[in-house]
Amino acid sequence: MSSSTFAWIADTPISAWVNSSGTIWPTLESIHFVSLCVLVGSLLIIDLRLIGFYRERCASTVQFLIRLSLAAFVVNFLTGALFFAGNSPKYLNNSAFELKLILIMLAGMNAIFYRVRLSNLVDTNEVTRSSIGVGYLSLLLWSGVIICGRMITFYAR
């Protein structure tokens, strides 16, 4: 994205709304962090099953957790988009932000791989090399997402 695009975003009504009151930004941050905890909590239970921390047949539970983590991700994404709209220059040439987006995309691809290739495992006691790899990769990628998210402020120019 070019700097003119960032400047255009800064002039949008959404940007003006985010900055229109002193309570909006802290409220968005609070929602962003609480939904992050829900996202990590639900993903941890799924990933711990994948790596063999426990071996229970729990198809319906995993379905519930996937829906919960998707809902939490949507809330995170929307609040994150509002941060971006409200202070877009902070994200211009910000390597922490760029890395965070890459890690989110990789985590999404990892989740799709799980969905396509491994979702049948939830109805068995089986733990495979692939499931262990997907589980650990998910934990690693989401930890990276959190770390990069916190680094954005420090890498802003």
Next chain:
Amino acid sequence: MSFLAYLEASAFSEWLLISMLGFPTLIALHSVGMAVAVGLSLMVTLQLNHILTGLSAQLIPKFLSIAVWGFALNLITGIALFVSRGQEYITSTIFLVKMLLVIVSALILFWLRRHLLRMKLATDKLVSNGVARGMSVVFAATWVGAVISGRLIAYLSDLY
């Protein structure tokens, strides 16, 4: 206050404030610890209150043990961050509210884990235990309150 001033003047505190990576790394790890501790605590609350079903109740103490590790990371990094700005934080009402909520949450976390382990992991007893369910709701609320007050420190410290 003189002890806090001594901590702020320490070599570690100085390194933390001037190094490029010290403060950001600690705050990032602080968030990872928070997400693990609070996230799993919320999932355990859902499980104890029959919203998250299908998993053995015997897993709850195991999940809480991982939450304890998350809390340990959160605590260690939190203390390290406090060293650099102790005098400012200790006079901030919102920081003290956060600390109170964290202490209540952590005490319930440890109590719940011990309580559930002591029940000899009888699945039916665990999920129907009213005290454990009630306490889990309290610690879900205090954890969420701690996360929110933690976010508000940056905005309200000057006011309260």
